[in-house]
Amino acid sequence: MLNFRSKRFIARTVAASFLFLGMAANVSAQTAESADTKIKRAMSAGPAAISAQATIMDLDGTILRKGNNGWTCLPGVGLIPGDNHPM
Numbered sequence: 001m002l003n004f005r006s007k008r009f010i011a012r013t014v015a016a017s018f019l020f021l022g023m024a025a026n027v028s029a030q031t032a033e034s035a036d037t038k039i040k041r042a043m044s045a046g047p048a049a050i051s052a053q054a055t056i057m058d059l060d061g062t063i064l065r066k067g068n069n070g071w072t073c074l075p076g077v078g079l080i081p082g083d084n085h086p087m
Contacts, residue, residue, distance in 0.1 A: 033075075035064045042073035045086035 043051040055067035
């Protein structure tokens with residue numbers, strides 16, 4: 001049976017793998033998107049009260065919009081074509 005640390009390590013490894021694969025698969029598609037489109041999608045990830053003042057960061061680390069509440073939103077990784085799930 002897995003302990004808490006093992007489960008957490010596995011979850012982080014899987015999440016990082018999906019993030020990396022998604023970034024590699026969609027680099028050209030994401031460069032075609034405007035910053036405004038990415039910002040709007042990233043802001044849809046959380047409650048308006050939080051995302052309105054959150055920093056919006058692209059997957060490559062580029063800050064699309066500076067925030068002031070300590071939260072960061074990402075536009076998401078399109079692992080499935082047309083499915084751009086924000087974080």
